[in-house]
Amino acid sequence: MSVTESxxxxxxxxxxxxxxxxxxxxxxxxxxHTLRWYERIGLLPQVxxxxxxQRRFTEQDLGWLTxxxxxxxxxxxxxxxxxxxxxxxxxDHTRDDRRELLEATRRDVLTRITELQDTLAVLxxxxxxxxxxxxxxxx
Amino acid sequence: MSVTESxxxxxxxxxxxxxxxxxxxxxxxxxxHTLRWYERIGLLPQVxxxxxxQRRFTEQDLGWLTxxxxxxxxxxxxxxxxxxxxxxxxxDHTRDDRRELLEATRRDVLTRITELQDTLAVLxxxxxxxxxxxxxxxx
DNA sequence: TAAAACGTTTGAGTGCACTCGAAGCAAGTA
DNA sequence: TACTTGCTTCGAGTGCACTCAAACGTTTTA
Numbered sequence: 001m002s003v004t005e006s007x008x009x010x011x012x013x014x015x016x017x018x019x020x021x022x023x024x025x026x027x028x029x030x031x032x033h034t035l036r037w038y039e040r041i042g043l044l045p046q047v048x049x050x051x052x053x054q055r056r057f058t059e060q061d062l063g064w065l066t067x068x069x070x071x072x073x074x075x076x077x078x079x080x081x082x083x084x085x086x087x088x089x090x091x092d093h094t095r096d097d098r099r100e101l102l103e104a105t106r107r108d109v110l111t112r113i114t115e116l117q118d119t120l121a122v123l124x125x126x127x128x129x130x131x132x133x134x135x136x137x138x139x
Numbered sequence: 140m141s142v143t144e145s146x147x148x149x150x151x152x153x154x155x156x157x158x159x160x161x162x163x164x165x166x167x168x169x170x171x172h173t174l175r176w177y178e179r180i181g182l183l184p185q186v187x188x189x190x191x192x193q194r195r196f197t198e199q200d201l202g203w204l205t206x207x208x209x210x211x212x213x214x215x216x217x218x219x220x221x222x223x224x225x226x227x228x229x230x231d232h233t234r235d236d237r238r239e240l241l242e243a244t245r246r247d248v249l250t251r252i253t254e255l256q257d258t259l260a261v262l263x264x265x266x267x268x269x270x271x272x273x274x275x276x277x278x
Numbered sequence: 279t280a281a282a283a284c285g286t287t288t289g290a291g292t293g294c295a296c297t298c299g300a301a302g303c304a305a306g307t308a
Numbered sequence: 309t310a311c312t313t314g315c316t317t318c319g320a321g322t323g324c325a326c327t328c329a330a331a332c333g334t335t336t337t338a
Contacts, residue, residue, distance in 0.1 A: 020284085020285085021284090021285075022284070022285090031326085031327075032284095032285085033326075033327055033328070034325085034326065034327080036286090036287090037325085037326070037327085050285095052285085052286095052333085052334060052335085053285085053286070053333090053334095054284090054285055054286075054334080054335095055285085055286090067261065070257070070258040070261050070262075071258070073251075073254045073255065073258055074255065074258055077324080077325095078324075078325065078326095079324090095269055098269060099266060099269035099270070102262055102265055102266050102269070103266060105262060106259065106262045106263070106266065109255050109258055109259050109262065110259070112212075112255055113252055113255050113256065113259070115212045116212065116213065116248050116251055116252050116255070117252065118209070119209040119210070119212055119213055119248055120245065120248050120249070120252070122206065122209050123209075123241055123244060123245045123248065124245070126241055127238060127241050127242060127245065130234055130237065130238035130241070131238070159314085159315085160314085160315075161314070161315090170296085170297075171314090171315085172296075172297055172298070173295085173296065173297080175316090175317090176295085176296070176297090191303090191304060191305080191315085192303095192304095192315085192316070193304090193314085193315055193316080194315085194316095216294080216295095217294080217295065217296095218294090
């Protein structure tokens with residue numbers, strides 16, 4: 001979604017409606033290899049093809065990839081993301097499952113934020129020890 | 140450090156000063172295999188041995204493992220943790236390097252927290268869409 | 279038209295962080 | 309004494325998420 005928006009906002013247009021694999025690689029930071037792999041495992045829906053069989057990504061695909069990128073940052077396993085993608089493909093009757101999956105993910109993210117803040121506190125303590133000339137062993 | 144402290148606070152003693160590998164496994168959640176592997180790669184300092192050659196972990200070791208656990212949560216590669224452990228072993232003249240390493244890690248952690256909060260916002264938007272009966276495709 | 283740049287597929291390889299198995303020794307228990 | 313449990317080492321295996329190679333087809337530029 002945000003990639004789509006940024007294209008729209010920086011070009012003043014809706015943007016092209018078809019992107020080659022190398023364009024998408026440049027936009028997302030993923031490699032072409034990874035994009036093909038994502039499609040193969042079902043993390044990307046069936047990508048449109050040109051008349052010669054080359055991939056042509058839509059803005060929807062870009063939006064989905066941006067979201068997947070965020071999920072990846074949470075440490076969600078690819079298999080779970082594939083599961084979510086499958087639910088989306090299966091249509092409207094999976095809405096409850098999807099919401100639940102997202103809520104579980106949300107809880108995980110909150111936990112991870114807490115863990116990281118905890119770690120941050122430990123790091124600050126250690127760094128402050130180094131800052132002063134206290135000479136303690138950092139264990 | 141916190142493991143040591145919690146032992147001290149729950150037993151009212153300083154705690155034993157030597158722990159078997161299975162005790163440490165139970166305390167840290169790591170497997171005995173992993174603990175041996177940590178020592179082998181230099182992530183743990185040389186662990187003391189009993190007269191029969193069995194490992195006897197000290198409270199210092201426990202504290203170090205707790206810290207390593209925190210670093211692991213940040214996604215720091217094991218190789219970097221080994222590097223830090225080496226600096227500690229090399230003594231006081233590596234203090235500056237160590238502080239710098241910790242400060243770089245601190246910056247990484249802050250970045251990751253920001254990323255996660257960003258992801259949280261996206262999740263909240265999506266969840267709110269599911270919460271209301273808006274029927275939009277989540278892409 | 280020729281060359282380069284980019285695309286396709288399948289299947290195999292890589293790097294990380296464990297994780298396990300096998301073979302064997304040592305201490306404690308019935 | 310026999311059994312159980314736990315320890316040792318070494319090297320191989322696992323699961324994840326890519327990552328690459330090979331062989332070939334297509335599109336664009338000079």
